[in-house]
Amino acid sequence: xxxxxxxxxxxxxxxxxxxxxxxxxxxxxxxxxxxxxxxxxxxxxxxxxxxxxxxxxxxxxxxxxxxxxxxxxxxxxxxxxxxxxxxxxxxxxxxxxxxxxxxxxxxxxxxxxxxxxxxxxxxxxxxxxxxxxxxxxxxxxxxxxxxxxxxxxxxxxxxxxxxxxxxxxxxxxxxxxxxxxxxxxxxxxxxxxxxxxxxx
Amino acid sequence: xxxxxxxxxxxxxxxxxxxxxxxxxxxxxxxxxxxxxxxxxxxxxxxxxxxxxxxxxxxxxxxxxxxxxxxxxxxxxxxxxxxxxxxxxxxxxxxxxxxxxxxxxxxxxxxxxxxxxxxxxxxxxxxxxxxxxxxxxxxxxxxxxxxxxxxxxxxxxxxxxxxxxxxxxxxxxxxxxxxxxxxxxxxxxxxxxxxxxxxx
DNA sequence: AGTTATCCGTGAACAACGTTCATGGAGTAA
DNA sequence: TTACTCCATGAACGTTGTTCACGGATAACT
Numbered sequence: 046x047x048x049x050x051x052x053x054x055x056x057x058x059x060x061x062x063x064x065x066x067x068x069x070x071x072x073x074x075x076x077x078x079x080x081x082x083x084x085x086x087x088x089x090x091x092x093x094x095x096x097x098x099x100x101x102x103x104x105x106x107x108x109x110x111x112x113x114x115x116x117x118x119x120x121x122x123x124x125x126x127x128x129x130x131x132x133x134x135x136x137x138x139x140x141x142x143x144x145x146x147x148x149x150x151x152x153x154x155x156x157x158x159x160x161x162x163x164x165x166x167x168x169x170x171x172x173x174x175x176x177x178x179x180x181x182x183x184x185x186x187x188x189x190x191x192x193x194x195x196x197x198x199x200x201x202x203x204x205x206x207x208x209x210x211x212x213x214x215x216x217x218x219x220x221x222x223x224x225x226x227x228x229x230x231x232x233x234x235x236x237x238x239x240x241x242x243x244x245x
Numbered sequence: 246x247x248x249x250x251x252x253x254x255x256x257x258x259x260x261x262x263x264x265x266x267x268x269x270x271x272x273x274x275x276x277x278x279x280x281x282x283x284x285x286x287x288x289x290x291x292x293x294x295x296x297x298x299x300x301x302x303x304x305x306x307x308x309x310x311x312x313x314x315x316x317x318x319x320x321x322x323x324x325x326x327x328x329x330x331x332x333x334x335x336x337x338x339x340x341x342x343x344x345x346x347x348x349x350x351x352x353x354x355x356x357x358x359x360x361x362x363x364x365x366x367x368x369x370x371x372x373x374x375x376x377x378x379x380x381x382x383x384x385x386x387x388x389x390x391x392x393x394x395x396x397x398x399x400x401x402x403x404x405x406x407x408x409x410x411x412x413x414x415x416x417x418x419x420x421x422x423x424x425x426x427x428x429x430x431x432x433x434x435x436x437x438x439x440x441x442x443x444x445x
Numbered sequence: 446a447g448t449t450a451t452c453c454g455t456g457a458a459c460a461a462c463g464t465t466c467a468t469g470g471a472g473t474a475a
Numbered sequence: 476t477t478a479c480t481c482c483a484t485g486a487a488c489g490t491t492g493t494t495c496a497c498g499g500a501t502a503a504c505t
Contacts, residue, residue: 050472050481073362079463089484094464158358161418162273197431203424204412204432211411212404218361224403232404242442247502250452279492289455294493 058096058106060086066107066152074104074155104159105168111152112174118145119181131185132238138181139209139233146213147226157214182206189241205240209233258296258306260286266307266352274304274355304359305368311352312374318345319381331385335437338381339409340430346413347426357414382406389441405440409433 064085068077079100083090097103122141123134146153183202190198216229224232264285268277279300283290297303322341323334346353383402390398416429424432 075360078461080461090463091465091485092483095482100463160275200424200428200432201435203415204436207411207415207432208408208436209411210415211407211409214414215403215407215410224400228400232400232407235401236404236408239439239442242439247452249501278490280490290492291456291494292454295453300492 054096057086057088057092061093061096061103062106062110065103066110069104069107069151069155070149071151073151074158077104101160104155107152108156108159109168109170109174111149111156112171114149115142115145115153116174116177118142119178123181131188132240134185135182135205135237135240136234139237140230142209143213143216143226143229143233146217147229150217179203179206186240205237208236212236254296257286257288257292261293261296261303262306262310265303266310269304269307269351269355270349271351273351274358277304301360304355307352308356308359309368309370309374311349311356312371314349315342315345315353316374316377318342319378323381331388332437332440334385335382335405335440336434339433339437342409343413343416343426343429343433346417347429350417379403379406386440405437408436412436 061082064082065077068081077100079090079093082103083093093100093103097106118141119138122137126134126137129137179199179202182205183198186198186201186205187193190201193201212229212232216224216226216232261282264282265277268281277300279290279293282303283293293300293303297306318341319338322337326334326337329337379399379402382405383398386402386405387393387398390401393401412429412432416424416426416432
């Protein structure tokens with residue numbers, strides 16, 4: 046493949062991803078249609094499949110960007126706050142996660158709503174981004190539980206992330222909870238303030 | 246409508262729901278197709294829409310049954326264990342929830358994968374079943390926090406359920422965690438054992 | 446019992462979807 | 476300039492959920 050063709054292909058991939066991202070933001074994952082994308086970026090329907098295997102792969106690319114954004118905002122929530130206690134830092138990160146999910150609900154939902162049954166192995170960037178996120182959580186936890194084994198600490202990291210994720214997930218799902226954003230923050234704070242307390 | 250017609254309609258609704266349930270169990274929510282259901286229950290495609298508004302409504306009926314089953318197994322996990330401590334009871338209920346989700350993954354997933362954007366108001370049985378589930382959780386919590394205001398207690402109930410749900414959700418999602426079932430139980434236990442501990 | 450009216454099961458039809466493929470034109474190499 | 480390669484094209488295919496005119500079956504009434 047000539048460099049010229051490579052460039053065109055990359056540009057089309059970029060335009061398609063951007064169009065898909067805007068579409069997800071505006072109307073959700075399910076509203077992403079091949080013909081609409083082709084019309085918006087000015088290419089034919091078939092051209093999409095020369096760049097991406099299928100629409101799932103395209104959404105996966107969008108999800109990659111979203112994951113990076115989450116990593117940015119979660120990491121940013123700690124800047125200037127490294128002196129604070131571990132519980133407080135966990136709360137700061139969780140609230141950053143909540144803020145992103147609340148402000149970019151459709152984008153954030155697409156991360157988990159994407160069909161994963163037909164896909165092959167998990168992309169490496171997916172696991173890498175997740176590992177980075179987990180590392181942020183593991184650090185305050187290791188201060189709270191200095192004697193904990195690495196394996197056990199890793200499990201608690203996953204568990205805590207899953208817990209916060211669950212609170213955000215069901216909290217934003219007005220079908221189930223219908224609580225406001227303040228309430229979601231309260232739930233997260235209530236939970237995280239308990240972590241690491243010793244038995245009296 | 247004559248009673249005869251009512252009976253036929255109810256029987257068809259039942260057969261359709263059973264067929265949809267089996268289909269979800271075997272191949273997941275997305276594999277439920279109108280023509281397949283019609284063939285399985287021996288009716289025409291159009292007949293489905295005389296009984297249910299659309300396929301979403303049919304799946305909602307299945308979800309109602311699923312919710313009842315969850316309520317049964319969670320409640321059953323407490324029988325004979327009312328003498329145990331509140332933390333232990335929370336763990337028992339959570340493990341019952343985990344067991345159901347692990348043994349009926351497709352059925353359990355359908356509860357949350359169903360599109361909720363197009364649906365109207367939440368069915369009353371949905372809220373009722375959820376309230377029953379929450380009441381089970383609130384009782385041990387009220388023992389752990391006897392001085393807590395009802396509103397705050399309700400929030401903590403939702404938060405804890407959401408946390409356990411999140412752990413089960415991501416724990417069963419091999420794409421993200423890929424941990425085994427023992428690890429999920431450990432995460433739940435780790436989390437719930439911390440609830441209610443006083444600062445030393 | 447016979448006649449009329451109402452209902453509802455039927456399956457072809459419709460619109461929209463993701464994905465594919467023969468074709469032809471644009472771009473590249475000789 | 477010529478010949479060859481590649482890929483953008485959009486019509487076409489197979490499925491999907493949902494609808495609707497039709498006609499037979501059932502109910503209501505005399």
